[in-house]
Amino acid sequence: MGDDELHARLKAYEGRPAAVAGTGRDPVNAPMIRHWCEAMGDRNPAYTGPDAIAPPTMLQAWTMGGLGGHAGRARPYEELLALLDRAGCTSVVATDCEQEYVRPLRPDDEVTFDTVIESVSERKTTKLGTGHFVTTRTDVRVDGELAGTHRFRILKYAPAHRKPKERRPRPVVNRDNAGFWEGVSRHRLLIQRCAACATLRLPWLPGCHACGSPDWDTVEAGGEGTVFSYVVMHHPPFPAFDPPYAVALVQLAEGVRIVSNVVGVPYDEVRVGMPVRLDFRRYDEELVLPVFQGVAACGPGTS
Template identity: 75%
Template sequence: MTTAPSDTPHGPHDPGGPHDGPESAQARFHALLRTFEGRPAATAGRAKDPVNAPMIRHWCEAMGDTNPAYTGPDAIAPPTMLQAWTMGGLSGHTDRSSAYEELFGLLDGAGCTSVVATDCEQEYLRPLRPGDEVTFDAVIESVSPRKTTKLGTGHFVTTRMDVHANGEPAGTHRFRILKYAPAARPRPASPPPAPAPAPAARPRPVINRDNQGFWDGVREHRLLIQRCTACRTLRLPWLPGCNACSSPDWDTVEASGSGTVYSYVVMHHPPFPAFDPPYAVALVELAEGVRIITNITGVPYDKVRIGLPVRLEFLRVDDTLELPVFRGGTG
């Protein structure tokens, strides 16, 4: 996202005077928006239901999460359900403050009538258990200066929610949206000749703070496997905590690079830009015992078989992307 000056005033709520330039008007409008920072979005909110086993079960079934920590008499709720207990549903919450609506009214009046969720961050302080009564307070944490994106021009609004269970701090949920004016999309009377299509780029992996170390290793031509320092269980793909003992502490071991095809599929259709079907996608079991989804190179797609020995190599896809793949027929 980049910051760009506006060519026009913001609208009827623009606090700038008639002699202000666009940049001065933007600064004044942003100063007005910032007066909402620190104002409550919800005060003494209360979840509509206590933490309960049926909701935990539905969540785990939807996510395909079979961790035994979420069942039985000592069950806890999956940490990522933190926001689920505070949602108001179709009927909403009656304890929501007017500040959020006032802020949105200003942005609507400035032409920022569209909204899109951009990201969220969660911090967990203690596990939630069935029977816990969940309460929360929310505050408008920040409103960004005017930003220009591919969707349009507007402001990022970040809300922080502090969640409590039976009065004890349980976690923090930050939610960020972009309130924007959609970019104009003029249509030329006669479209220019279409340029020759550029080669399609491979989809980029989503890199975040939970898997950054994995991709750092790939750049160094190392396939790193997480290892729980409490129970020594290996895990791949990377996770923020151990799925065997729930410990958040871990280190890494480097894979030897040898493995075998555990299962595979051959992709024929539909074609996808940057891929040339048919090709084989395999679940490779590494010598260390963990498995990774990857492409098989070095052998024709119709020669891939379960049990085929494979060896790690790194495939340079383009100038900015390199991926771990496995070459067949070695071992």
């Protein structure tokens, strides 16, 4: 089916019913009003007492059918959704709603409603994928009198094909730092130690910066540290990374510093002096990197 034919078939559903003679599952009632106001933090006195009204924004709440749906749901709406499914628009997301209020709803009001398919858009391309916006209009009544109108819009779409996430850049491994990366692959953070003066150094270097000796051995970091400094990366974006994220200069308990990511806590909660603990994260079948968890986020068994 071509786009023009599909669009013509979709447009034919405009004006047809989506629900007929629907009834609210419960009358307007004080407990639901109270729960709503508590959830919203709304202390308006108009919603309490003997002359209470329901918050206007609860308009849709009185028409919702719950998990079982409504018996009044009309066949044309089901046919429209099925047609979109067959066209490959198998995913759905709610996009927005509009409400108009004509009269207040009060406890014990019995709500009835009718819903019509108001519009179906031409094919649209979004970041989620390509599909059609479907707008329904629900007229809510009490004793036949219009109380309000609720417009609800969804996007029925075919999910966009997403490229596989690019791999992180590989570290440059050479004869001077190969031992460090070999240790990381075994979940060990190795620090060079000068064989002549015992000065520790990280990152690895071919000779001691304190005495110049080329001889060295290693000690394994215990894993405890604190954030000495940090930045939050927002821009520029790189395909293999998901900004924003925190990059920290971590001071290890041994006295040396290392640049790495702070993970396990929100990026905007990272602070200078925050205690962190060494962890190792596998990013793909080849790449393991040392990272640091905020201590508060570490649970039992964290390395």
